[in-house]
Amino acid sequence: MNVHQFTVRTIRGEEKSLADYKGQVLLIVNTATNCGLAPQFIGLQELHDTYKDQGFSVLGFPCNQFMDQEPGDDAQVQQACQLNFGVNFPLFSKINVNGSDAHPLYRHLKQQTSGIFGSGIKWNFTKFLVDQDGRVLKRFSPTTKPSKIDEQIRKLLEKSAVQA
Template sequence: MSKLYEIEVEKPNGETVAMSDYKGNVLLIVNTASKCGFAPQFAELQKLYEKYKENNFTVLGFPSDQFLNQEFDSTEETMEFCQMNYGVNFPMFKKMDVKGKDKHLLFEYLTENSKGLLSKEIKWNFTKFLVNESGEVIGRYAPKTNPKDIEKDIQAQLA
């Protein structure tokens, strides 16, 4: 069993969710930031989620404020922004650290099991990780990569 499924994350309301709840799903895990220039990617992420959610595919959004303070202070503001501006209804979680000494275990797992450019550390918002149904990281995509450009890789995992 993948170590991914041993990790717990927190929903915006403070409820704890086990990543094992997503076992058997192909996941696109993204560190997000509402005030980032890449925020329009929320719309593309939502489209992918809607298109493939019936095929055991899920997008998981993890807000982070570690890159030039581009996330709201409150989780409520973040959720409202994502829903009002981009119609986001894929699972979003509580703001967390995705790099540094307080990096959440989820991003520790993702970065240790994927190659980054020059280093494994996440360098900016909207870094995307594609995880197969067994919990293995099979792709890492740069912030500038449009989610629609990942669709073929998602389809390959769902086939």
């Protein structure tokens, strides 16, 4: 299995196959606009802007499982992300990332990267780096700043460009 086999709901309520992202490097992140780590939206947007034309996307999945830090509905979440942080990378409908009702995508992401983190998502802004073939390569802690992932993204994109 890879992430391209999953379907998710956009923040506007449309079904979206992650197969649409085949050939792109992805950074999948569970987000929350009222979290103390929310300023990371700015760094995520910077990554997205820097590399989007080279085959990279940040995918944001709002989640309210950590101290109710994403209480609004999808429209409110989208508005807060745009107004407060200038976000224009793809956002998806709110999901659960832990528990029996965790979204299947997040079950897969956790399964592929369990280890020192255990199987659960510990907090908002846990990040998963996914290669062009949909393989989950690495998991980053919530406190890892997006800028610290820049070099790994660039290397994946360069490798892809060389193969093309």
